Amino acid sequence: MAFASPHVTAYAVEATEFPDLARKYRVTGVPKTVVNDEVEILGALPEDAFLAEALREFRIENS
Amino acid sequence: MSLISPADQDKLRDAFAEMTRPVRILFFTQTLDCETCLTTRQIVDELPPLSDKITIEEVNFVLEQDKAKQYGIDRVPALALVSDEGDSRIRFLGAPGGYEFVALVQAVLLVGGRGPALSAGSLALLAAVDRPVTMQVFTTPT
Numbered sequence: 571m572a573f574a575s576p577h578v579t580a581y582a583v584e585a586t587e588f589p590d591l592a593r594k595y596r597v598t599g600v601p602k603t604v605v606n607d608e609v610e611i612l613g614a615l616p617e618d619a620f621l622a623e624a625l626r627e628f629r630i631e632n633s
Numbered sequence: 634m635s636l637i638s639p640a641d642q643d644k645l646r647d648a649f650a651e652m653t654r655p656v657r658i659l660f661f662t663q664t665l666d667c668e669t670c671l672t673t674r675q676i677v678d679e680l681p682p683l684s685d686k687i688t689i690e691e692v693n694f695v696l697e698q699d700k701a702k703q704y705g706i707d708r709v710p711a712l713a714l715v716s717d718e719g720d721s722r723i724r725f726l727g728a729p730g731g732y733e734f735v736a737l738v739q740a741v742l743l744v745g746g747r748g749p750a751l752s753a754g755s756l757a758l759l760a761a762v763d764r765p766v767t768m769q770v771f772t773t774p775t
Contacts, residue, residue, distance in 0.1 A: 571768065572722040574749045575759040578766045579705060582736055584727025585771040587669055588708060591726075592771065602771045621755050628762060 571621070637679055645738065649684035653746030654716045656687050661701055661711040663694045669728040673710035676729055676737075686745060705767075712737070716744045731774040 572580035585592040585600060595604045603611040605624045615623065635642065660677055662670040680687045692700050694709045704713040705724070712725040721744040729737040743749065749756070 571749075571751070571755075571759055573743055574751055574756055575762050575766070576722075577762045577764060578759065578768065579722040579724065581724045581726055581767070581769045582729075582733060583769050583771050584669075584725075584729075584733065585773050587727035591769075595769070595771065597771045600772050604769045604771070606765075606767055617752060617755055621758050624768060625758055625762065625766070628766075 571624075635679060636675060642683060645680075646683045648738070648742060649686065649745070651745075651747065652684060652686045652742065654686070654718065654744070656741050656745045657715045658687065658689050658741070659692050659700075659704060659713040659715060660689055661692045661694045661704075661706045661709050661713070663709050667709050670710045672730065673712075673728040676734060677712065680741070687741060714740055714744045728774075733772060733774070736772075 572578045583591060585597050585602075591597075595602070595607075595610070599612055601614055603609075603620075603624065605611070606627070609624060609626055611620065611623050614620075637645070658677055658680070660674065662674065664670075674691075677689050681689060694701055694706070694711075701707070704720070706713065706726075708726060710726075710728060712729065714721045714723045721740075723740050723744065725733065725737060725740075727733075751759070
């Protein structure tokens, strides 16, 4: 997704190595995705569901 | 001695043979107070011998803070994948061991010319994004 959009940056974060980040984002299970510190997605979703959720805030602005 | 079995090395060599563009892996590291920097170095060092299109560029996180900032790196070990087309905006924080190694290989192939395996709908959604989006995917070693 980062590769497909010049505005998207993607970090794969090893949670056990960075407990401060895991705490900050309340990582209680993996995979957990945090988008712009606002949207949190726990678990692996199908691609379309994931993107719909990840870009939720954009849809709200656009609608 | 390699961390990867000869059979897996062959599979990786075949996969990397499909690459059409060079991929540079920026490896942000520091000598002191970094428990997994050495492990990360050992892992990424496995890749260049398997493809002449993959290179590792070590970046000293302490001495090269400008570069770290440029790539949005605020902790180590960290990897940033760059192609001849520029920054892929794909990062790895922490040692890419276990399943993360698979993710790293997939990312190298993606940046190395395979392109995104996303649906047309997803690409359209992403094309509509007009401001910075940062996705952090947390994983644990498996």
